Amino acid sequence: MSQTISDGIPARRLTSCGDRSCEWLVDPIPRPAPAAITITLQPRQPRVTFIDHSKPNSIIILGHAAEILRERGVTVADDILVKPDASQRMPEAMLQRLASEPGLVLCGVSD
Amino acid sequence: MTDSLVADIENCLENGWSDGLPVIPPYSGLVDDMLAAMGYAATDIIGEIADQQIQVRAEHAAATAVMAGCKTAYGPLLRELALAALDPRFNLSGTEVTTGGASVTVFVSGPVVAALGFEHEANALGANNRANATVGRYAQMLRHFCGRGGGVLKCHGTVGHPGRISFCVAEHPSTVWAPFHTQFGLPAASSAVTLMATEGPNSCNNHYAATGAAVLETIADCMAHYGQTNWYYRSGGFVVVLPPDHMDLIHREFNRDQARAYIHEKARRSTDELIRVGRIAQPPLPYAEVEPGQPRSPLKNLEQLQFIECGAAGGRFSAVIPRWVGSLHAICRAVPNL
Numbered sequence: 327m328s329q330t331i332s333d334g335i336p337a338r339r340l341t342s343c344g345d346r347s348c349e350w351l352v353d354p355i356p357r358p359a360p361a362a363i364t365i366t367l368q369p370r371q372p373r374v375t376f377i378d379h380s381k382p383n384s385i386i387i388l389g390h391a392a393e394i395l396r397e398r399g400v401t402v403a404d405d406i407l408v409k410p411d412a413s414q415r416m417p418e419a420m421l422q423r424l425a426s427e428p429g430l431v432l433c434g435v436s437d
Numbered sequence: 438m439t440d441s442l443v444a445d446i447e448n449c450l451e452n453g454w455s456d457g458l459p460v461i462p463p464y465s466g467l468v469d470d471m472l473a474a475m476g477y478a479a480t481d482i483i484g485e486i487a488d489q490q491i492q493v494r495a496e497h498a499a500a501t502a503v504m505a506g507c508k509t510a511y512g513p514l515l516r517e518l519a520l521a522a523l524d525p526r527f528n529l530s531g532t533e534v535t536t537g538g539a540s541v542t543v544f545v546s547g548p549v550v551a552a553l554g555f556e557h558e559a560n561a562l563g564a565n566n567r568a569n570a571t572v573g574r575y576a577q578m579l580r581h582f583c584g585r586g587g588g589v590l591k592c593h594g595t596v597g598h599p600g601r602i603s604f605c606v607a608e609h610p611s612t613v614w615a616p617f618h619t620q621f622g623l624p625a626a627s628s629a630v631t632l633m634a635t636e637g638p639n640s641c642n643n644h645y646a647a648t649g650a651a652v653l654e655t656i657a658d659c660m661a662h663y664g665q666t667n668w669y670y671r672s673g674g675f676v677v678v679l680p681p682d683h684m685d686l687i688h689r690e691f692n693r694d695q696a697r698a699y700i701h702e703k704a705r706r707s708t709d710e711l712i713r714v715g716r717i718a719q720p721p722l723p724y725a726e727v728e729p730g731q732p733r734s735p736l737k738n739l740e741q742l743q744f745i746e747c748g749a750a751g752g753r754f755s756a757v758i759p760r761w762v763g764s765l766h767a768i769c770r771a772v773p774n775l
Contacts, residue, residue, distance in 0.1 A: 334453055334588070335453070335587070335588035335589070336452060336453025336454055336582075336587075336588045337452035337453060337454065340445075340448050340449065340452055340454060342441065342444075342445045342448075342462060342464065343441065344441055349464065349465060350465070351445070351449070351454075351462055351463050351464065351465075351500075352463040352464075352465055352468040352496055352499075352500040352503075353454075353463075353496075353497070353500065354454060354463060354497050354500035354501045354504060354578070354582050355453075355454070355497065355582045355583075355587060355588065356486075356491045356492060356493045356494065356497050356582070356583055356587065357491070357587035358489050358490045358491050358586055358587050358589070359490055359491070359492065360490045380722070382669070382718030382722075383718060412763075413528060413531040413535065413763035413764075414528070414531070415487070415488040
């Protein structure tokens with residue numbers, strides 16, 4: 327696999343040094359400033375919730391995946407949630423609901 | 438060139454402060470001059486990408502303009518371009534990461550074209566001219582620098598196109614139909630910068646047509662090949678580029694609204710054939726409004742089709758620029774006449 331510029335996080339600071347002094351270059355890249363959140367690294371409940379992102383056939387594939395997991399004894403939420411538009415952020419209410427979901431959340435299937 | 442300047446350029450290239458090409462290092466003195474030209478203070482907030490909890494400050498845009506090689510004289514235009522790119526309706530981050538490989542395509546129209554020295558004739562879609570090349574590059578660099586969550590997100594463009602390095606199209610200062618920006622509600626006398634997320638341009642060659650209708654049919658056919666993106670969702674659109682020789686034929690038979698309606702009528706394909714070759718998902722979403730047995734247009738409405746007049750005389754070529762389907766809105770902003 328080839329290396330591309332997108333493989334690394336851009337430097338936060340670069341300096342330019344002449345013979346006598348250095349100056350910071352002006353960073354052209356805005357960085358996220360997220361509010362503090364609690365991340366659940368391990369699900370608290372052994373169940374899976376699926377989210378479809380509305381791309382063609384995504385919901386069919388997720389449905390099959392849900393069946394396979396159920397056959398293996400995994401608890402899967404009855405409804406597959408639907409994110410209305412693949413290219414837009416999910417609605418805030420859905421995000422908040424998923425943030426408090428104690429099980430594992432699996433999102434979409436791409437093109 | 439001094440060793441330290443070369444070292445600074447290499448430093449930018451090696452640390453992700455680049456679009457892949459060498460940049461002018463964003464020294465604070467140069468960035469301050471660009472901020473003044475854009476009418477901003479360094480810490481002014483000029484936009485937000487809420488999904489990523491990112492605030493874009495004026496110094497980010499000004500540094501990007503310096504790095505792209507823009508003149509300070511472009512400042513007022515660059516200011517409006519940045520505001521357009523950061524308009525939430527434009528979906529800058531989606532444009533950066535989509536599998537569709539879209540560019541932030543810049544359209545400049547009105548008196549500012551001549552005032553800033555944009556090329557609008559020879560090779561209008563890829564001019565080797567400073568204004569076109571650097572303003573187009575600035576737009577792509579804004580996309581690349583601001584659309585990736587500070588570098589956390591990855592670009593997923595499957596093939597992309599060369600316009601992701603630079604893609605700026607300037608309209609003739611004097612046009613046969615009303616200027617480009619009037620299609621977005623601005624007065625004819627305005628200057629404007631308009632952004633669309635697009636694919637690369639398709640050339641339409643017709644050297645032997647005797648009528649404007651035949652030229653428009655050629656253009657409609659170019660919009661209706663199996664591989665064009667807009668068959669399913671139909672949420673994108675097209676910009677038709679009309680150089681003088683084709684325009685000379687077309688305008689004798691059509692005004693702009695008539696040409697738009699004619700292309701809309703002619704650019705059709707059998708829905709059943711589109712399904713057969715796999716261009717319509719099965720079962721289709723209700724949003725896609727698929728009607729088996731009927732001819733299908735790649736446009737849901739006429740507002741998805743615009744015309745721009747540019748290019749050199751002496752060749753019977755036009756072009757079609759398909760818009761990316763994930764950016765539903767073109768953003769058009771007035772630029773102060775200089």
